[in-house]
Amino acid sequence: MTTVDEQSTRAQRVLVYFAAGIAVIGLLGAGYLHSRAARAATETAEAKADHLAVRLAQEGAWSPSRDRLVQLLGTDGGAICADPEAALARANSPAARPALPPETLARVQQLVVEVYCPEKAG
Numbered sequence: 348m349t350t351v352d353e354q355s356t357r358a359q360r361v362l363v364y365f366a367a368g369i370a371v372i373g374l375l376g377a378g379y380l381h382s383r384a385a386r387a388a389t390e391t392a393e394a395k396a397d398h399l400a401v402r403l404a405q406e407g408a409w410s411p412s413r414d415r416l417v418q419l420l421g422t423d424g425g426a427i428c429a430d431p432e433a434a435l436a437r438a439n440s441p442a443a444r445p446a447l448p449p450e451t452l453a454r455v456q457q458l459v460v461e462v463y464c465p466e467k468a469g
């Protein structure tokens with residue numbers, strides 16, 4: 348049977364445990380802050396999705412569920428707000444399956460832009 352000679356002093360072990368404890372506390376704090384930011388982003392996305400659903404209902408249009416709107420548009424409007432004209436062109440292209448008449452599609456896109464990126468409305 349082999350025995351291990353103690354190579355570290357009590358002070359060294361305390362220092363290692365202290366450093367490990369600080370690292371764990373730091374990671375827990377970072378995780379907490381990240382989860383709060385994610386929760387705030389989710390609440391923002393849900394509020395915008397609810398606002399868009401109300402606007403679509405006012406227009407007499409069908410609205411997807413709030414969860415689907417959050418997935419599609421997030422907090423920033425996704426591809427529609429990144430480049431509104433390109434998004435409309437893709438939706439009206441011959442390769443796209445015609446789901447809505449072009450004038451309805453343009454009105455829905457206008458509502459999305461008004462709700463998610465009002466600085467690009469106009």
